[in-house]
Amino acid sequence: MTAENIFEVEHVTLRFGGVVSLNDVSLFQKRGEILAVIGPNGAGKTSLFNSLTGVYQPQEGTIVFHRADGRSMSVIGKKPHRVAGAGVARTFQASRMFSALSTFDNVKIGAEDHRGFGVVGAMLRGPRTRHDDRRSDERTAELLRFVGLAERANVLAASLSYGERRRLEIARGLATGPEVLLLDEPAAGTNPAEKLDLARLIRRVRDELGVTILLIEHDMKLVMSLAERLYVLNFGSVIAEGTPAEIRANPVVIEAYLGTSTEASA
Amino acid sequence: MREFFQRAPIRRLLVILGVVLVVELITGPPGSNEHPVAGFTGSYHEAASYFGLFRTQRWVVFLTLALVAWGITEFWNWRGPTIRARASDALAGPRQVGEKRPVRVGFALVLLVLAILLPHIVNNAFWQSALVTYVAIYVLLAIGLNVVVGFAGLLDLGYVAFYAIGAYTTAWVTGALPTPPPFGHALDAFWAIPFAVVFVVIAGVLLGAPTLRLRGDYLAIVTLGFGEIITIFANNLYGITGGSTGTKQIPHPVFHVGPIKYTWGLAPVPYYYLALGSVVLFLIIFSLLQRSRVGRAWTAIREDEVAAESLGINPLKFKVMAFAVGAASAGFAGVITASADNFLFPSSFTLTFSINILVLVILGGMGSISGVVVGAVIIQVVQAYLNHTPPAGYQQPDLYIYVGALLITMMIFRPAGLIPSRQRRREITLYEKSHEGHPDEALLGDDV
Numbered sequence: 001m002t003a004e005n006i007f008e009v010e011h012v013t014l015r016f017g018g019v020v021s022l023n024d025v026s027l028f029q030k031r032g033e034i035l036a037v038i039g040p041n042g043a044g045k046t047s048l049f050n051s052l053t054g055v056y057q058p059q060e061g062t063i064v065f066h067r068a069d070g071r072s073m074s075v076i077g078k079k080p081h082r083v084a085g086a087g088v089a090r091t092f093q094a095s096r097m098f099s100a101l102s103t104f105d106n107v108k109i110g111a112e113d114h115r116g117f118g119v120v121g122a123m124l125r126g127p128r129t130r131h132d133d134r135r136s137d138e139r140t141a142e143l144l145r146f147v148g149l150a151e152r153a154n155v156l157a158a159s160l161s162y163g164e165r166r167r168l169e170i171a172r173g174l175a176t177g178p179e180v181l182l183l184d185e186p187a188a189g190t191n192p193a194e195k196l197d198l199a200r201l202i203r204r205v206r207d208e209l210g211v212t213i214l215l216i217e218h219d220m221k222l223v224m225s226l227a228e229r230l231y232v233l234n235f236g237s238v239i240a241e242g243t244p245a246e247i248r249a250n251p252v253v254i255e256a257y258l259g260t261s262t263e264a265s266a
Numbered sequence: 267m268r269e270f271f272q273r274a275p276i277r278r279l280l281v282i283l284g285v286v287l288v289v290e291l292i293t294g295p296p297g298s299n300e301h302p303v304a305g306f307t308g309s310y311h312e313a314a315s316y317f318g319l320f321r322t323q324r325w326v327v328f329l330t331l332a333l334v335a336w337g338i339t340e341f342w343n344w345r346g347p348t349i350r351a352r353a354s355d356a357l358a359g360p361r362q363v364g365e366k367r368p369v370r371v372g373f374a375l376v377l378l379v380l381a382i383l384l385p386h387i388v389n390n391a392f393w394q395s396a397l398v399t400y401v402a403i404y405v406l407l408a409i410g411l412n413v414v415v416g417f418a419g420l421l422d423l424g425y426v427a428f429y430a431i432g433a434y435t436t437a438w439v440t441g442a443l444p445t446p447p448p449f450g451h452a453l454d455a456f457w458a459i460p461f462a463v464v465f466v467v468i469a470g471v472l473l474g475a476p477t478l479r480l481r482g483d484y485l486a487i488v489t490l491g492f493g494e495i496i497t498i499f500a501n502n503l504y505g506i507t508g509g510s511t512g513t514k515q516i517p518h519p520v521f522h523v524g525p526i527k528y529t530w531g532l533a534p535v536p537y538y539y540l541a542l543g544s545v546v547l548f549l550i551i552f553s554l555l556q557r558s559r560v561g562r563a564w565t566a567i568r569e570d571e572v573a574a575e576s577l578g579i580n581p582l583k584f585k586v587m588a589f590a591v592g593a594a595s596a597g598f599a600g601v602i603t604a605s606a607d608n609f610l611f612p613s614s615f616t617l618t619f620s621i622n623i624l625v626l627v628i629l630g631g632m633g634s635i636s637g638v639v640v641g642a643v644i645i646q647v648v649q650a651y652l653n654h655t656p657p658a659g660y661q662q663p664d665l666y667i668y669v670g671a672l673l674i675t676m677m678i679f680r681p682a683g684l685i686p687s688r689q690r691r692r693e694i695t696l697y698e699k700s701h702e703g704h705p706d707e708a709l710l711g712d713d714v
Binding site (some may be wrong): 112176 | 324551559563566569573575577
């Protein structure tokens with residue numbers, strides 16, 4: 001396998017008791033690619049995301065994350081914060097903001113370095129702490145401008161609209177300085193105008209910041225216009241892979257989405 | 267008629283009267299075999315004097331309080347929303363970018379001077395000692411527990427364990443325990459402070475590392491168990507801790523560096539200054555921490571642990587840090603109590619003690635340092651007053667009834683505490699909003 005790939009997922013199986021959530025899933029993502037994973041409800045898309053970010057631990061298979069500096073990391077067995085620290089950021093299906101904090105502080109928490117134990121340093125505000133703090137502030141302001149929330153920096157996160165919350169989550173994820181950003185249904189609950197903005201923003205994240213995008217989405221229009229390549233999951237297995245045009249024409253995918261007609265399967 | 271009873275205000279009145287009835291019975295005289303209902307009948311006949319001001323039947327007082335409470339409730343329901351809308355900056359005031367929170371240095375200095383002069387203002391033996399044993403120690407404990415409960419959002423029911431470890435370390439270091447002191451020779455109690463701090467921090471890490479993987483209720487139960495384990499150890503490890511009789515030989519602390527030598531004696535005022543110094547020290551440490559990177563990580567974990575993890579925050583690490591940092595002030599409190607009292611018994615380190623500290627934190631306002639200090643001072647001063655000059659019929663355990671009632675009232679009217687932190691208040695407001703419904707639902711069912 002080449003270092004061009006950022007994620008390599010090989011034969012991953014994830015079970016919850018007797019329920020098989022992911023069944024022998026193998027896939028890869030190239031660096032800089034906008035990749036989408038689609039599939040009907042319960043197909044295992046979010047399980048895949050959670051396995052990629054260390055939230056779930058698959059029983060079988062390997063997940064390798066290749067970093068730009070040439071080092072690789074096996075995701076399985078790592079805690080979510082380790083995976084995040086290595087450069088994998090994500091958003092959540094039901095948005096999870098720190099709702100009692102301002103938009104600014106939400107992003108700032110992402111921008112700060114949470115490694116090390118520096119209790120004393122953090123407390124005494126030495127020159128280094130102050131310098132880091134200023135850097136986090138600058139980075140936060142920059143990202144808020146990037147996602148178009150600069151005006152809303154001082155607003156409580158809870159009072160943002162759905163579309164704004166999605167952008168806040170993207171900014172917060174980007175604040176951690178990731179190489180890949182995983183977006184779990186970013187368009188859920190947004191209106192058509194916001195969807196358009198969102199698609200534009202996601203493309204800019206890749207083009208201007210060079211962050212690879214992995215996307216789960218239900219909204220076919222958004223997926224087809226945004227993704228360069230797609231995987232289709234059904235009942236925990238990959239049933240198809242290809243470009244949007246290929247997927248649209250794939251009979252297996254149509255079957256999975258629309259159901260089987262008796263004559264066709266005969 | 268049925269409709270009349272179904273009206274919300276009437277139903278609320280009935281509920282309040284029901285509560286009054288229960289309180290009457292609980293606080294009434296005990297029944298006996300001959301008079302099984304003495305508690306019931308007796309409660310209405312006994313007259314008692316209140317606050318040395320007036321003497322009347324108890325039911326009159328309770329009924330008056332009930333009607334006042336009902337009146338306030340109804341007024342609040344009638345005018346409340348408007349008042350709240352006008353006064354609430356709850357949703358309008360997150361931290362502004364670059365905003366420097368006004369650290370009211372001047373105000374803090376005035377309070378400090380007042381605190382320094384206080385023992386001379388009261389100038390009364392009981393109150394001078396009460397300032398140490400009732401107030402300063404509890405403030406120290408409450409601000410420490412506030413780090414765990416308020417900042418990191420971890421419910422710790424075994425906080426007393428750290429206090430006990432601090433106290434026992436003092437006894438050990440000064441050679442007051444059956445087990446020999448470290449390095450074979452006893453030290454002054456003053457030097458127990460670094461030992462105590464190191465020990466409680468280690469204890470915090472040891473307890474925290476395995477248990478803080480748990481969440482919510484489970485954590486509370488495990489910490490409760492830890493508190494009990496420490497007490498049982500203290501009771502049963504006779505050869506090490508002196509068992510249930512504890513020890514009575516802890517010396518007064520001596521500060522001796524070079525030519526400077528100061529000995530704390532029997533007088534309470536020097537201990538007050540020792541405790542006050544520790545309180546100020548920890549107030550500074552904790553408020554700096556709260557505004558730091560670490561404090562923000564705690565906030566993130568408290569608000570949404572999963573999201574915090576996805577940002578590279580290791581929840582376990584920061585929770586253990588909160589535990590250890592919060593334990594440090596309990597260690598200080600343990601040293602001061604042990605060396606001021608000269609004695610210690612395992613029976614003083616009970617679950618009730620942990621819960622008392624927790625009550626101070628909740629009443630004052632979780633996460634709000636100034637709130638916790640004010641809450642602790644008020645409750646403890648009232649408690650000291652009631653113990654010192656009890657009104658007729660008042661007994662020490664009665665306090666819990668009043669504190670309990672106060673706690674319930676607070677949870678209804680000021681759920682975020684006496685002086686809530688802005689953030690906590692927003693969290694609670696948001697929680698209420700997300701559970702769209704009338705706050706009365708919880709009390710009176712959903713058709714209010």
